[in-house]
Amino acid sequence: MKKLEYIKSQVSDLSPKDKQELITYLKNSYSVFSDYVNVKACPHCKSTKIVKNGTRNGHHKYICRNCKKNFTYRTKTPLSGIQKLNQWNIFIDDFMSLNLTPIRELKDKIGVSEQTVFNWRHKLLSALVLKDQVFENDIIEFDEANFLISRKGRQGMGIIDKNKYTRWRRSQVGESDYNVKVFVAYGRFSRQLNITRSNMGRTKKKDMEAYFTKERFKNIKVYCDMHPTYKGFFRDNGIPFETFLSKKHVSWDKPEVHNQTVNSYIRNFKDFTNIHLRGVSTKYIDLYLKWFQFIHETRLVVERQLSSGQKVKFNIADNICKEVVGNTAGLDIYRMLEFSYQLYLQANGRTDYGGCKNHYYKAKVIRTDLLG
Numbered sequence: 001m002k003k004l005e006y007i008k009s010q011v012s013d014l015s016p017k018d019k020q021e022l023i024t025y026l027k028n029s030y031s032v033f034s035d036y037v038n039v040k041a042c043p044h045c046k047s048t049k050i051v052k053n054g055t056r057n058g059h060h061k062y063i064c065r066n067c068k069k070n071f072t073y074r075t076k077t078p079l080s081g082i083q084k085l086n087q088w089n090i091f092i093d094d095f096m097s098l099n100l101t102p103i104r105e106l107k108d109k110i111g112v113s114e115q116t117v118f119n120w121r122h123k124l125l126s127a128l129v130l131k132d133q134v135f136e137n138d139i140i141e142f143d144e145a146n147f148l149i150s151r152k153g154r155q156g157m158g159i160i161d162k163n164k165y166t167r168w169r170r171s172q173v174g175e176s177d178y179n180v181k182v183f184v185a186y187g188r189f190s191r192q193l194n195i196t197r198s199n200m201g202r203t204k205k206k207d208m209e210a211y212f213t214k215e216r217f218k219n220i221k222v223y224c225d226m227h228p229t230y231k232g233f234f235r236d237n238g239i240p241f242e243t244f245l246s247k248k249h250v251s252w253d254k255p256e257v258h259n260q261t262v263n264s265y266i267r268n269f270k271d272f273t274n275i276h277l278r279g280v281s282t283k284y285i286d287l288y289l290k291w292f293q294f295i296h297e298t299r300l301v302v303e304r305q306l307s308s309g310q311k312v313k314f315n316i317a318d319n320i321c322k323e324v325v326g327n328t329a330g331l332d333i334y335r336m337l338e339f340s341y342q343l344y345l346q347a348n349g350r351t352d353y354g355g356c357k358n359h360y361y362k363a364k365v366i367r368t369d370l371l372g
């Protein structure tokens, strides 16, 4: 406090011009993330042999004794290179609910272009993609949801006949090869929710194998519908399960065997993407799935704090800031979005598009050499 009092006493002597400059400096150096900065290791080589090396915009600069590189708390994180970081409080506030403000309105509030808001949103979401959890000693409600492939925002699709195209889209229902499958699991005891993009088209055994890994699910029992692939997979892998008719969503003789919780989450997510966001491009669907999961998880923590009579230690905004500051994986995910999307389409054999002249991408764009 002494330090602050001292600075205040000095400020009164400044000229009006200098005062104005100081205000601008403070505004620019403070961001919603400032309170969460906690640099422990070098973002380049992960070494902890780091030393402070001056300041930039009100934040420490560091130098790594191991690789000799300079960095700040933003280096290699989704926040690197972002101008107007001090405006992110508006942005984060908006992120706390599932009622994201339309980008058109947000850009006026913040004073940046629509494209910038769009990029910011996706950078922020990229930091959450790797969030995953473990279900242990739990009863799992399991189901899948379909999201018709979407090229929202893409130019030059070469739609030949608009009506024909609309009809084609409407005809892609259920296990169509153009539907992106999303696996949803809800833990009855842990109340955790996991939403993960899976294959396109009919669910196969290998898709189940990729999802129900031993790392993610330990000692579980599954409630699901009578999809033959589910039954075969659970039986082969010794995972206990109980089923019900897909149409009914609940067992005829055991009322506790149902997946209504998971279904209500699926409905909420569909309303969020289809109605509120007016559709999400398949390229970005992962980001929004993990966003939905993240909000659920954070609310759960807050609820637990409340019900145990504890003081609420953080809110959703806190949790976002914590995830983003120091996250050195998100930026790569963000940069690889287009590439990952193309690989996904290639892996599912869906590079063409009904009723359009142009494919998703030119085959030569795919660089499988980057994979290894």
Ligand SMILES: [Zn+2]
Residues within 6 Å of the ligand: 042, 043, 044, 045, 046, 047, 064, 065, 066, 067, 068, 069
């Ligand atoms: Zn280093």
